[in-house]
Amino acid sequence: xxxxxxxxxxxxxxxxxxAKRTLWQSLVAPVITTSLYFVVFGAAMGGRLSDVAxxxxxxxxxxxxxxxxxxxxxxxxxxxxIYFPKFSGTIYEILSAPISPLEAVIxxxxxxxxxxxxxxxxxxxxxxxxxxxxxxxxLWMIGFLLLTAISFSLFGFILGIWARSFEELQFVxxxxxxxxxxxxxxxxxxxMLSPLWRAVTLFNPVVYLISGFRWSFYGMADVSxxxxxxxxxxxxxxxxxxxxxxxxxxxxxKA
Amino acid sequence: MAMPAIISIQDLTKTYQSGFKALKxxxxxxxQGEIFALLGPNxxxxxTLISIVCxxxxxTSGRVLADGFDIVSQWREARSRIGLVPQELTTxxxxxxxxxxxxxxxxxxxxxxxxxxxxxxxxxxxxxxxKNQIMTLSGGMKRRVMIAKALSHEPDIxxxxxxxxxxxVELRRDMWQMVRALRESGVTxxxxxxxxxxxxxxxxxxxxxxHGELVLADEKSALMQQLGQKQLSLSLLEPLAQLPDALAxxxxxxxxxxxxxxxxxxxxxxxxxISRLLxxxxxxxxxFRDLNTRESSLEDIFVNLVHRREGGTA
Numbered sequence: 001x002x003x004x005x006x007x008x009x010x011x012x013x014x015x016x017x018x019a020k021r022t023l024w025q026s027l028v029a030p031v032i033t034t035s036l037y038f039v040v041f042g043a044a045m046g047g048r049l050s051d052v053a054x055x056x057x058x059x060x061x062x063x064x065x066x067x068x069x070x071x072x073x074x075x076x077x078x079x080x081x082i083y084f085p086k087f088s089g090t091i092y093e094i095l096s097a098p099i100s101p102l103e104a105v106i107x108x109x110x111x112x113x114x115x116x117x118x119x120x121x122x123x124x125x126x127x128x129x130x131x132x133x134x135x136x137x138x139l140w141m142i143g144f145l146l147l148t149a150i151s152f153s154l155f156g157f158i159l160g161i162w163a164r165s166f167e168e169l170q171f172v173x174x175x176x177x178x179x180x181x182x183x184x185x186x187x188x189x190x191x192m193l194s195p196l197w198r199a200v201t202l203f204n205p206v207v208y209l210i211s212g213f214r215w216s217f218y219g220m221a222d223v224s225x226x227x228x229x230x231x232x233x234x235x236x237x238x239x240x241x242x243x244x245x246x247x248x249x250x251x252x253x254k255a
Numbered sequence: 256m257a258m259p260a261i262i263s264i265q266d267l268t269k270t271y272q273s274g275f276k277a278l279k280x281x282x283x284x285x286x287q288g289e290i291f292a293l294l295g296p297n298x299x300x301x302x303t304l305i306s307i308v309c310x311x312x313x314x315t316s317g318r319v320l321a322d323g324f325d326i327v328s329q330w331r332e333a334r335s336r337i338g339l340v341p342q343e344l345t346t347x348x349x350x351x352x353x354x355x356x357x358x359x360x361x362x363x364x365x366x367x368x369x370x371x372x373x374x375x376x377x378x379x380x381x382x383x384x385x386k387n388q389i390m391t392l393s394g395g396m397k398r399r400v401m402i403a404k405a406l407s408h409e410p411d412i413x414x415x416x417x418x419x420x421x422x423x424v425e426l427r428r429d430m431w432q433m434v435r436a437l438r439e440s441g442v443t444x445x446x447x448x449x450x451x452x453x454x455x456x457x458x459x460x461x462x463x464x465x466h467g468e469l470v471l472a473d474e475k476s477a478l479m480q481q482l483g484q485k486q487l488s489l490s491l492l493e494p495l496a497q498l499p500d501a502l503a504x505x506x507x508x509x510x511x512x513x514x515x516x517x518x519x520x521x522x523x524x525x526x527x528x529i530s531r532l533l534x535x536x537x538x539x540x541x542x543f544r545d546l547n548t549r550e551s552s553l554e555d556i557f558v559n560l561v562h563r564r565e566g567g568t569a
Binding site: 004006007009010011013014017018021088089090092093094095096097098099100250254255 | 272310331337358366367
């Protein structure tokens, strides 16, 4: 047994079943929230807002809103997935099982990322009900979707291992991810900002992720595509290295 | 008995980050097919020892082989042979009994086998509850679920950490029955407990652990003889200056103030000795106002054993 595929599948199925049980919370709630954004910004205010580089404002919003959900849901899914066994004590079984850290990560992060991707596609479909959407580079779109879902799920997994309380679990998404996302160009193009704010915003890594994803829809971007790709891969790499260290040292998992 | 060791623990130590030395060089062989009881007070290192063998705690030094596989370098082979029922009742809440037991089987790398899961559930009287969510079950039932999870992947070695903690008498009986049945089927069982009765009831061999050291590991029968020590104390009416020669055969101890006579005897030995002693006292006209007997407790055994060790004669 060099790869415990039964074990990976068991965890993956378990995590997906958890989402099924909490369907309302994991799928319906984000869809409703996103629809509200469309109603408020797209329908109510959209008419008064000008096009962004030739793209109607409502349509411009769609990739940003998908990314917004992808960030928050990947982090919360993955962090909760590993935090809860730690909290309830059932982690003993994972730790004593013949399953390697890599296999466990594939299972947990794979499940969290799958859920996010499904959610992203559902939001895309929801958006298409409100505004006309074009996807100029579908393969790039899928690529960014997967890359973001996986790297933020990895990040969430790290957060779940690090957190020692539910407060700590909420802390990072609420105080870091959400502000960075809102200030990262979900609702506006960087061109709309003053030069000073534009310069400050460029330090926000989320800008590059949203910009790249939006480019795959409309061919328009705030920053260069390759910079977006580089930042996305860089984030994935950083999370992978941190996780590798966590398992090597047993940090907050093993005494 | 020349049965091969299925678990071989060599010089195992564990020092936690806090500096607490939970294990101070434990060496122990568990024989294939036996029921081994690890006996010790709370905080003695029982759970640490089990947790290391199962891969939950990293050892500081030493070596453990499970079925010949090193638990560190050959962890996959080693772990797939071991089932663990931890002390705490830690189960998922929303899963059904069937799902959680099937999950465990998969986690341990086994292909689905509904027939085996059914067998385990029936054996543990959980079959009727298979579609229930775990949170709807009683504490005793939850413990059965944890045992079922540990047996789902057909392990050769089963660890039961404090199996009777918080378990009612009936379930304890059932569990003992089940443990014996498992042993019949060839599973080696290691259980920890701080109840002597449990060790006495179940085990083939008993190991005593205290302050992170294995004080002793022996056949139950040999150990129970030591555990079976009793004391008879007599409070005398008149203090004795010294023991009369006529009482020499009983190897009595006289307290410093001459008020109390203590007779230590083996509970399994000839009961007539006591009546002979009392008759002798009567003949010598030594009266007593009170008498009581005391069985040596696990604690006494600890004190004795630890003393003997520290004295360097063991």
